[in-house]
Structures are given as structure tokens and as C-alpha cells.
Amino acid sequence: MTHFYEKLKQRVAEFGPLCVGIDPHPSVLETWGVAQDVEGLAQVALGMVEALADSVAVFKPQSAFFERWGSAGAAVLEQCVAAIHEAGGLVILDVKRGDIGSTMAAYAQAYLADGPLSVDAITVSPYLGFGSLAPAIDLAEASGRGVFVLTRTSNPEGSDIQLGRTVSGDAVAQSLVDQAAARNRESGANAVGLVVGGTHQSLGVELGSYTGAILIPGIGAQGGTISGLRSSFAATSALLLPSVSREVLGAGPDPVRLRAAVDKVLAS
Amino acid sequence: MTHFYEKLKQRVAEFGPLCVGIDPHPSVLETWGVAQDVEGLAQVALGMVEALADSVAVFKPQSAFFERWGSAGAAVLEQCVAAIHEAGGLVILDVKRGDIGSTMAAYAQAYLADGPLSVDAITVSPYLGFGSLAPAIDLAEASGRGVFVLTRTSNPEGSDIQLGRTVSGDAVAQSLVDQAAARNRESGANAVGLVVGGTHQSLGVELGSYTGAILIPGIGAQGGTISGLRSSFAATSALLLPSVSREVLGAGPDPVRLRAAVDKVLAS
DSSP states (O other), rough: OOOOHHHHHHHHHHHOEEEEEEEOOHHHHHHTOSSSHHHHHHHHHHHHHHHHHHTEEEEEEEEEHTTTTTTHHHHHHHHHHHHHHTTTEEEEEEEOOOOOOOHHHHHHHHSSSSSSOOOEEEEEETTTGGGGHHHHHHHHHHHEEEEEEEEEEEEEGGGHHHHBBOOSOOOOHHHHHHHHHOOOOOHHHHHHEEEEEOOOOOOOOOOOTSSSSSEEEOGGGSOOHHHHHHHTTTTTSSEEEEEEEEHTTOOOOHHHHHHHHHHHHHHH | OHHHHHHHHHHHHHHHEEEEEOOOOOHHHHTTOSSSSSSHEEEEEEHHHHHHHHTSSSSEBBBBHHHHHHHHHHHHHHHHHHHHHTOEEEEEEEEEEEOOOHHHHHHHHHHHHHSTOOOEEEEOOOOOOOOEEEHHHHHHHHHHEEEEEEEEOOOOOGHHTTTOOOOOOOHHHHHHHHHHHHHHHHHHSSEEEEEOOOOSSSSSSSSSOOSSSEEEEGGGGSSSSSHHHHHTTOOOOSEEEEEEOOOTTTTOOOOOHHHHHHHHHHTO
């Protein structure tokens, strides 16, 4: 079995280190000139895949914009994931799930086991403790998939908890990095990725001992550049995966302009 | 417009203070003698509503067990929500969503605006900061719906972050209680509920100034009783909403046994 981290490394070597978000926000549907309905959602989601599947390492559909349309939106998400997989691409589904026990296990089954919404990796949220994510990490390791743990986000309201202290006195985000690093060392699968925003003046976490992949939102429209990241993340040998959404989506629906937007970000 | 909190108070006055979880776990499908598929899921979800809609204050479907079946599961969730609403009941959808900006707004649109999965309230997760939940709180207040903020969960891994300190030096869970209390005071709508586990020896938060509803999982199978809650939550005048799942679900599919299980919990 090839683990997600290895697949991701191969795709990044081939196509460059970019994750392209599929965030079919109402304003994107407007830019693309499609209807504000489930058909328009499908045109954007599938249009992105058609234009870019053979030129980017990995896609990151944002679940919220599909959930917005109920079960019909979930069906479009299934089509979108299937289209990416058919083209040989990888999918990180941005769902930020987090729960405990059998409920966390059900989320893991939903996305990290074979099934209609089976993807290569998901984002998860650690408010219930890193340990609560175990059912997802266990299944990811067993099925060759991955999870990306929200660690240090770039929104201003994020610091209050994330840069706070745990009961044991560790910095919160740092304790997540350390637990992810330990788990990856132990398994060798590097199934536990991190989500770390790309627009911080100072990261607020030491990534030194961490192996695995770091998903970095905030490239392009949010102000970050890939060369800027290389310097702010210079201390880590982890696989850096900058993620762009608005800047690429806003260039659609013309495939030539979509590919040019990807190239522009990759060169930034 | 009648706010969610007022509707909830009326239902609790009429039917007693119990939220019944709809968690169609594989083991529940087995107990009910239904197939491990989307049909079985529908039989459990709709069977619960049919048996109990006229005798409990509010239902709490657990999204993970529907998402497990992809868009077909989401369609069953839509049917389940519609059935509860048709019977005049209330729905707190347990989704634990949390994101930032336009993505949080999309989750709010998905569940707190009119649409196929429109419910009365959802659970939300605050790792990205209480402030990141604003799009959901804003919409809940405007549409007469509610959000329940994960505050202090009863799983052992939960304490590390939840009882830690924010950057400003406040206890994390307490700072969420205080921000929720302030928001409810300001709006008068009491749209911001809390989720506080029901099996703590010591709560670890002061609820004194908080008005609004407190969703309390952990009743029944997890060891809590309603009379026990009345003493551990004695210091608050908030609306207490204990939630039971396994103990009731496990009594199905016989409607008489389901109602007896509800009565037993209510008397506990």
C-alpha cells in the first residue's frame, strides 16, 4: 500500500507544490456566469477539475459550499471527487470534522474508508483533544489516507486558543505539532498532516521535529507567496503544501486562464 | 419571530427537559434488525421520529452517521428533519462545524437559513476562536435559530485544551461561556447555547452569568442522571437540556419500549 504522504510527494514532485481549493462560493458562481443553484455548483466544481486535473498536485474541495445545497450538493461533491480520482489526482476534503468515540469513527468511515465520499485526506479540528482524533488517524494509517489537524490558523480570532496554554502548560498549537510528530515517527506513515496558515508574521510554533505534510492556506488572494513561505517555513523539512482558492477560482471558467492563474501562483 | 430559545423553553415545559439523539450507529441498526445500508439508516431515523415526535422536546440527529452514507445519507437526514418539523418538533443538528469567514457563513447558510437541511440549531466548534463563529451566530439571531458552542466536553482528552488558558490568561472554556453570555445579554435572543458534558465530577466552568440553553450529553448510558444534573448545574438559571442517545436508541424499534426508555431517563 502506498501511503497518502508518499502519493502526495510524488504528485508535488511532478506538478509543483500547490493545492487548489474548490470553494464554490456564491461570488464564484457569479464570476463564472452560472446559475446560483446546484447546476451552477456542479459547473464550477467539475469545471475546475476538467481544467486543472492534469496540472495540479491536489485539490481541496470545501465541504461547506456543497453542504449548502443539502443532499443534492453532496451528490455534486461525490461527482467532483470521482472526477478528480478518475484523472489520477488526489483530494483533500476540507471538512474540519472533530468529535469523540464512535462519532469520530463514523466521520472517519465517511471519508477515509471506501464509500461514496471516500477521499485521500480530510481536515480535522482538535478542540476535543488530539486524542479524540485517534479513530480518524487509525483509519487513515490503515487505509493509506491522511488527516490534516487544524493547528495554527491565520484568522485574527484564532490566536486566543491556539497560542494559549494546555493544562500541562504547553503552548496549544505546539502540543498538537508535537503529538502529530510523535505519531508520525511511531507509524512511519506520516498520515498526520498539519494545517498552518501562511500569512503569519511569526508562526508561533516550532516545526523542527515534525515530518509529514503541512497544508498552508492563505496563498494568493490572502497575501502569501510561495517564495515567502519557503523562508517562513525554512526550519522544517516537512512537505509544504500551499493552498490557493479565490485567486484561481476567480480566473474561471476559461481553462486557459485557470491554468495561467495556477502558474502565476506557483511562480510567486 | 419566536426565537429558538423561546420555542425550546415551550417544548421543555410541555414534554420535559430531554433531547433525544438520533445516532444511527451500525450497532443500533443491528439492534433494530435492519440492514446495514441507507434503507436501514432511514428505518432507524424515521422510526425514532415516528415513535417519539409527540413526546420529546427536541431531537438531535448526529450528522456523522448520515454523512457515512454520502449524499444518500444526507437525503435521509433531510427526510428525518422534515418529519420532525412536520410533527411540530425541534431539531438540533449535531454537526460540530467550525471555520472562518465565508466558509463559516456557508455552513450557517446550509443549516440556519431556509433550505433542504434547515434546522432549528446546530452545534459548532470553537478551535478557530469564538469570534470565528460570528457568521453563524449572526444568522441564528436573524433567523430565530440557535448555535450550541462546544465548551466543556466529557471525554478525557478534552480537558487539555478546554481547561487550558487563552493568550489573555483566561480559562479557555470559561472564556467561551463569558463570550456566549455577553452575546446573549446584548442580543436578548439567547441564540448562543453551550455544550457541557454531563458526567464531570467538577464542571471546571462558572455558569453564573450565562443565560441561554445548555446542551448536556452524557445522560443514560454514559452515566449521568437528570436529578444528578440538577445538583451539578444548580448554580445556573440557564435552560438545561440533557441529551440521551444510546439508552433510548437501544430500546428500538418497538415504539412502546422507545417511549418507556424516554420516560425512564426523564425520571432518572
